[in-house]
Amino acid sequence: MRRTPHSSPHLRVMSVLGLLATLLLPLGMSLAPRATAAPAVDPVRVMPLGDSITGSPGCWRAVLWNRLVDSGYTDVDFVGTLPPQGCGQAHDGDNEGHGGELVTNVADQNLLPGRLASTRPDIVVMHFGTNDVWSSISPDRILAAYTTLVAQMRASNPDMRILVAQLIPMNPSSCAACAQRVVDFNARIPGWARATGTDRSPVTVVDQWTGFSTATDTYDGVHPDASGDDKIAARWFPPLAAALDAVPPDPGGPGDPGGDPVACTARFRAVSTWQGGYQGEVTVTNTSASAVPGWTATVVPANGARLTQVWNGALTTAADGTATVTNAAWNGTLAPGASATFGFVASAPATAGTPAATVTCAGRAPAG
Numbered sequence: 388m389r390r391t392p393h394s395s396p397h398l399r400v401m402s403v404l405g406l407l408a409t410l411l412l413p414l415g416m417s418l419a420p421r422a423t424a425a426p427a428v429d430p431v432r433v434m435p436l437g438d439s440i441t442g443s444p445g446c447w448r449a450v451l452w453n454r455l456v457d458s459g460y461t462d463v464d465f466v467g468t469l470p471p472q473g474c475g476q477a478h479d480g481d482n483e484g485h486g487g488e489l490v491t492n493v494a495d496q497n498l499l500p501g502r503l504a505s506t507r508p509d510i511v512v513m514h515f516g517t518n519d520v521w522s523s524i525s526p527d528r529i530l531a532a533y534t535t536l537v538a539q540m541r542a543s544n545p546d547m548r549i550l551v552a553q554l555i556p557m558n559p560s561s562c563a564a565c566a567q568r569v570v571d572f573n574a575r576i577p578g579w580a581r582a583t584g585t586d587r588s589p590v591t592v593v594d595q596w597t598g599f600s601t602a603t604d605t606y607d608g609v610h611p612d613a614s615g616d617d618k619i620a621a622r623w624f625p626p627l628a629a630a631l632d633a634v635p636p637d638p639g640g641p642g643d644p645g646g647d648p649v650a651c652t653a654r655f656r657a658v659s660t661w662q663g664g665y666q667g668e669v670t671v672t673n674t675s676a677s678a679v680p681g682w683t684a685t686v687v688p689a690n691g692a693r694l695t696q697v698w699n700g701a702l703t704t705a706a707d708g709t710a711t712v713t714n715a716a717w718n719g720t721l722a723p724g725a726s727a728t729f730g731f732v733a734s735a736p737a738t739a740g741t742p743a744a745t746v747t748c749a750g751r752a753p754a755g
Contacts, residue, residue, distance in 0.1 A: 468506065489522065537583055537590065552622075593695075628715070697730070710731075
């Protein structure tokens with residue numbers, strides 16, 4: 388959902404008129420009645436949460452912010468108790484990336500609730516655990532800390548949408564075992580997310596590991612350089628855009644269901660595959676004789692695969708792996724015969740074989 392944040396020039400003009408009225412009334416003069424300004428709609432509040440990779444200076448946040456703005460998302464407020472830290476380009480730099488922090492310490496010391504209370508995010512973008520992996524803390528303990536933080540997020544906002552990164556690779560000269568530890572930890576994240584996500588407060592896994600090189604995308608084997616910032620921002624953008632677009636419409640407003648589902652077809656194809664996963668896409672086509680204001684697709688991946696990331700749609704995953712994808716704000720309306728395509732990344736067992744999925748869809752009937 389794209390909304391207009393902050394006060395507008397119109398509101399500032401109204402404030403000036405109010406001041407003039409105060410000055411003129413003692414002189415027996417009055418101003419014509421003025422229209423009441425519509426209440427401003429709050430922006431969607433996004434908290435970047437993590438350690439120094441997120442916070443100091445965390446220039447991927449600047450790249451991501453500007454990509455959002457360039458794509459029309461002018462209603463977003465990055466929030467956090469920490470201020471901007473440079474990066475050489477204008478952006479909303481508030482963040483919750485504390486250098487050197489361990490996610491296990493944040494959970495054990497109950498540090499997150501106060502930060503949430505100060506910033507009230509709607510969405511959390513979390514790349515957290517690099518220092519824990521470096522410190523040889525077990526994946527079980529790190530994931531237990533993740534679970535604690537998610538519970539605290541939902542206590543702050545029951546509708547919290549949570550994007551959790553599979554960590555970027557790490558290969559510092561002082562930690563020969565770190566590279567494999569990251570691999571081992573990342574392998575556990577999708578299963579944890581499936582068990583933790585809910586329909587009301589989904590947890591989306593974002594693969595920040597694949598295609599990221601410590602040799603070319605970091606300056607020290609750990610922290611991203613400019614190339615790494617671009618890659619991290621590019622991976623965050625699709626799921627964050629989908630989360631922003633998934634804000635429910637007002638009850639009874641445009642886009643609410645207006646009748647029985649409208650006929651449509653869905654077609655799956657695999658785009659690329661790799662050991663342990665694949666990229667796929669689904670094309671939804673309106674086969675009815677009338678335009679539809681929105682659609683929903685159901686994806687049942689075969690051979691134990693699970694969708695972990697979706698773009699151009701909003702993802703909800705059931706416990707059995709069935710994925711439901713609803714349209715984004717810009718691709719919901721389909722004329723008769725028109726199509727929309729969404730992409731996804733799926734994890735899969737090493738023995739899964741050729742990617743396959745059963746896909747169905749339903750178009751939403753026009754309201755009224």
